[in-house]
Amino acid sequence: MNTRKTLLAASLLAASALAHADYTFTDVSFNQLNWSDSTLEKTQAAPFGAKRNFQYLEAEGGMGRSWGDVYGFFDLENWNRNDKEMPAGDRRYTTKVVARFNITDIGGVPVKLYTHVYDTRGYNFFDQNRVLGLGTDLSFGKVWFKPFLGMHQELKYGTGAHRNGWMTGYVAGFDFTAFGQPFSMTQWHETEFGRSNYFVGVAQPNGVVNKRTGQNGAVSLWWNATKSFTAGVQYRYAVNKLGIAGNENAMIYTAKYNF
Template identity: 45%
Template sequence: MLKRTLIAALTLAIPTAHADGTWEPIWSFANVSLNYLDWSQGTEERTASNASKGDFFFLELEGGAGYKWGEFYGFVDLENPDSDRSEHDGRDNRRSAAKVTSHMYLGDSPFSLYLHVYDFRDYGFDVREQDQIIGLGYRHTFANGLWLKSFLGAAHVNSNSYSGQNGYMLGWVAGYDFTLLEQKLSVTNWHEQTFKRDRGYIEDNYVNGSAGELGTNGAVSLWWLPVPAITAGVQYRYAHNKLGTPDAYQNAMIYTLKYNF
């Protein structure tokens, strides 16, 4: 039901924008990055028997664009792209993740129709999951330059063992640009809070136990832009009752180098 609604909403929004002749982007960006994710020692210990976590490299292609009628953001990640074997058991160690989000503006108001699809594949364990969110968005830029793009929506999931409605998601992306010692810097945060998740999902999609109905997922990042073509960053990654591990806090540092097109 939610998937059909998602497709219908996109189908209705795009022709309207085309008829108005507003396909010229107001802003856009794109980059490719090399990233290294380093899980904390505590996370590796806490998850040793519950969807164990190991450090890895990943490549990411990321981009977004904004129009008079709406905006889009997306990325594709390839984890362990240089290796098809893990170091200890010989299985395929590659994974992929992709995400597309959009705010379809509701007139001149700060509110929007929010659409969100996230797809994850683990080829060694033959695990797949796709999350689809449809809801209401809200966007605001404060006088000091801090910007916020938030949403609240109903969730639908398709995975190996469960497909159906899966509660709700509240989330946001926020950022603040500033200059320090004549260097361009920015701080960003993305956060997703899932709640009232279906009992069948949290019993069947976690290792060695059932997770709670509330799940937390996000990252806080510091970015440095020494020249227009290069962005370097460090990210604090956090999660709880997510990523296959029940009832355990997980955290990591991600070190990123981007090339901006």
């Protein structure tokens, strides 16, 4: 089964289970991503990894049951243009599926089998990350925290599939009320370490350097205006990731319709 069929099968499996879940959520959103001026300037001068501001449409959903939980999204980036002559402006398709399966409970702390597949592709480009490991769920009052650690495999255009060290990270968040309105804050973060020689190269304006560790994530503030509508602002960051050495950052502005 090829990659595209595998991702489709995983998405259909998740969707078919939604109707019988203990909790579910689905939404669609419009998003505008604006890189910082320093990121744009630095990446345009690099031999690869150029960045440009762009819009993307997203559909996402999740479910939880007694056996575990599933989350996934599909993004259509640069939906309003398709500039094949400019790699930073080509239309891209991004899918992520995360599944966590309950294994046991140790002292009241659940232990879960953690899996995720992240796939992004465009004109003359694709990159797929696969992670298999362990995770858990922790909560402290209104704060929830879901960390993981796993083996990392990467399939990339021009290199094939290879073991790429390890990945650790988390998703976290909490709900609160301010000015009489419901808000929430969330964060996702990933750290890659022990990268293989196939994937250590990241660009800088004067060439390419090798970095064994990379950071990737976002911090978000959401205004849950109504049951159906959510507005959000996200601070997107990366360090020695997304093809570029050093720091990169952006702001993402989101309008979301919840089903």
